[in-house]
Amino acid sequence: MPKSKGIETATVYLPMECAKKIKHMVLQESNRQIIDEFLIIQGMKEKFLEADVSIPNKIVMFGPPGTGKTLTAFYLAHKLNLPLIVVRLDAIIHSHLGETASNIRKIFEFAKAATCVLFLDEFDAIARARDAIDEVKEMARVVNTLLQCLDEFQGDSTFIAATNLEEELDNAVWRRFDTRMTYDLPGLAELKQFLINLLGESESSLQVIEQSTPILRGCSFADIEQIILKAKRKVIIEDSEMSYEKIADAYKAYNPKAQQGDFKMSSRTSGNEEGQLVWN
Numbered sequence: 001m002p003k004s005k006g007i008e009t010a011t012v013y014l015p016m017e018c019a020k021k022i023k024h025m026v027l028q029e030s031n032r033q034i035i036d037e038f039l040i041i042q043g044m045k046e047k048f049l050e051a052d053v054s055i056p057n058k059i060v061m062f063g064p065p066g067t068g069k070t071l072t073a074f075y076l077a078h079k080l081n082l083p084l085i086v087v088r089l090d091a092i093i094h095s096h097l098g099e100t101a102s103n104i105r106k107i108f109e110f111a112k113a114a115t116c117v118l119f120l121d122e123f124d125a126i127a128r129a130r131d132a133i134d135e136v137k138e139m140a141r142v143v144n145t146l147l148q149c150l151d152e153f154q155g156d157s158t159f160i161a162a163t164n165l166e167e168e169l170d171n172a173v174w175r176r177f178d179t180r181m182t183y184d185l186p187g188l189a190e191l192k193q194f195l196i197n198l199l200g201e202s203e204s205s206l207q208v209i210e211q212s213t214p215i216l217r218g219c220s221f222a223d224i225e226q227i228i229l230k231a232k233r234k235v236i237i238e239d240s241e242m243s244y245e246k247i248a249d250a251y252k253a254y255n256p257k258a259q260q261g262d263f264k265m266s267s268r269t270s271g272n273e274e275g276q277l278v279w280n
């Protein structure tokens with residue numbers, strides 16, 4: 001793994017480690033369809049090559065924090081039985097922008113040499129609109145390097161970029177992606193499914209879930225997970241049963257609304273009926 005500033009520029013997760021992370025994952029139906037199709041295509045590459053139809057290998061994910069973008073990268077690596085390489089943005093971004101560009105190149109070269117899923121979180125940090133940072137001429141070079149790397153990205157590896165900023169990203173960058181996914185806070189069905197995954201499906205659990213659903217609406221998956229974890233700890237400490245009251249107390253203590261950023265979907269983006277990101 002290439003290093004920068006003395007630290008590794010990425011963390012590697014083996015497929016087995018990836019499998020552990022996704023135990024409770026709930027994928028929105030639209031995103032499940034996209035991922036399923038992506039996986040089907042990876043399984044029939046020869047046919048695509050024969051027909052001279054390009055095989056998708058670049059995914060971009062957009063959506064608020066704690067909705068499963070990183071989790072989906074783990075899922076994909078697990079399904080493809082490939083290592084997941086999570087790039088550490090703090091390590092590749094350098095005060096010398098020339099150094100940043102060179103780090104980006106090294107990471108992509110690494111992914112070319114060894115088949116993997118390469119995941120870049122907070123993608124907006126390096127893919128910001130070139131116009132917006134034109135005064136920093138050098139930054140355009142970083143974006144250009146990124147574009148070049150995306151164009152040259154071939155072979156069996158998959159590149160995934162995720163972002164939750166509504167800030168404008170460079171259109172030239174967006175165009176490079178063949179698969180686009182939009183993430184959102186859990187809807188009612190997803191919320192219930194997630195609670196079942198966390199609390200089980202016994203009659204008493206289902207009752208607690210039914211009671212707790214209203215207060216958890218509007219929370220991200222990550223918030224819900226923390227609230228349920230808090231409630232579960234109380235159950236152990238007090239040697240008692242899970243109840244609506246425990247979840248309500250945990251909700252108050254965790255206070256998710258206070259922690260939520262004011263994420264809004266950009267007025268320039270919306271989801272189409274397949275849940276894919278659309279630029280208006």
Ligand SMILES: Nc1ncnc2c1ncn2[C@@H]1O[C@H](COP(=O)(O)OP(=O)(O)OP(=O)(O)O)[C@@H](O)[C@H]1O
Nearest residue numbers: 024025026064065066067068069070071164221222
């Ligand atoms: N769809 C989901 N299903 C199950 N658990 C989820 C889901 N989304 C998030 N979580 C839980 O929240 C934690 C954070 O999720 P994840 O890292 O995937 O969010 P993210 O969308 O990448 O957020 P960020 O934008 O902050 O990087 C995960 O470890 C997982 O436990």
Ligand SMILES: [Mg+2]
Nearest residue numbers: 069070121162
């Ligand atoms: Mg993430």
